[in-house]
Amino acid sequence: MEIMEKTIQAIEKGLVDLKEGKATKTEVMELIDSRVKSDSEKLAKLSESLAKTQSESAELKAAADQFQTQLRRLTSSGMSALKDASGAYSGKFSSPQEARAFALLIRSATLAHTKYADRATKDIAELAKMGIEPFWLDTEGRKTMTGSSVAGGGALVNIEQIPSWIRLLETYGVLRRNAQVMPMGAGQTTMPKIDSLLTGYVPGEGGTITAADPTIAVINLIPRTINFLTAYSLELEDDSMVALGEMLGSLFAASAAYYEDLCAFLGDGTSTYFGFKGFTGALRAVDATIANIKGLQVGTGNAYSELVIGDFEAVPGLFPDYADNGEAKWFCHRYFFYTVMVKLALASGAANATEILLGTGLRQKTFLSYPVEFTQVMPRAEANSQICAFFGNLRMGCILGTRGGFEVAQSTERYFEMSLVAVRGRDRVAINAHGVGDTTKAGPVVGLITAAS
16 A cells, blocks of 8 residues: 555665664654554545445446556557566566467457457467467366357466466465465365374383374365456457556466465455465464463564564564474564564664664565565554464465466456456465464464454
């Protein structure tokens, strides 16, 4: 949000001034306090103004109009927005050819069953020249390669053919970038998890050894399908393919990655999170009393202003040593880092506080010697009993199961009267945040939680 971004930029500038001797710690801390208070007032007013929402069709029409405007602007400017100062392509895909290929897949499926079927045939031929062999599925899941046989007024494009799709998801998705990603070959997958070591004995000469079994839990991966819907106009010129691919690819990738992160970090098993129980839900499910959960450090107070540096220092102390293999990180909202963690580091009085925060470069964020990764689904406003920051090794503490590739389907019928093409994306994933420990020991993912009151 623009309001928070301006605050973050102001704090970043204050830190640079502090490092260069142009500002004092007290001045920067006062800046943080004043900006947080101002932001709270502005956000309250913004909430009131956004109380009314538009209908789904109106939102899609507006989105389609915006797509079209952006496409025309990009085309008229020679795609300058997708180029760096030297004129080289600087979009989200690895090359403009891949962005164009993604858009050609969408357009060929769209046009195949219309009067523009010859255009679809040319698009397929163009893809073949690029070394891509797409397949379409009819409504019953049968593979087909001819426009006339696509049933039901729509087509399905399997985007596993585009390697950049995974790169786009990794660009936006904190979970996918850090967790263990496991391709699933079935509708449900189970795997064992060893939770304890064997008990050792020294029986002495002639003594017997008592057999012991390790504690083995079962991790279940049950995929759920997350769907997305948008629309675009059919009035597209050939030179807009790169821009269309860029926008649709980025939109679908960012949307899928957002919900993967949302469910993994905040999921509590309810329908809001599609039934997924992420780190927040799994930790809170350990015990009704938060003080009994070994993977949580209870903060000094229930407000961010009441948290102290000792609360944060205790969190890595909960973390098991076996998981500290170089992949441990802090995970929090960007706003929380700048308005809470930065402020506490400056107030600690350490001579090298700015170096601890900024690392060797101004964009390298660290806290208590561990990297900080911003996770924008995490809380930015305080609440009672709220897990406001995680610390851990996600690769050891969470599995992201993927079932098939990301699929994109289209239909020219849903918004026929608006001359729009509906495009639906499907991301079938399973999320299991298994590494949160219990009431006797912490797991590879721990957290800081505010007090209950």
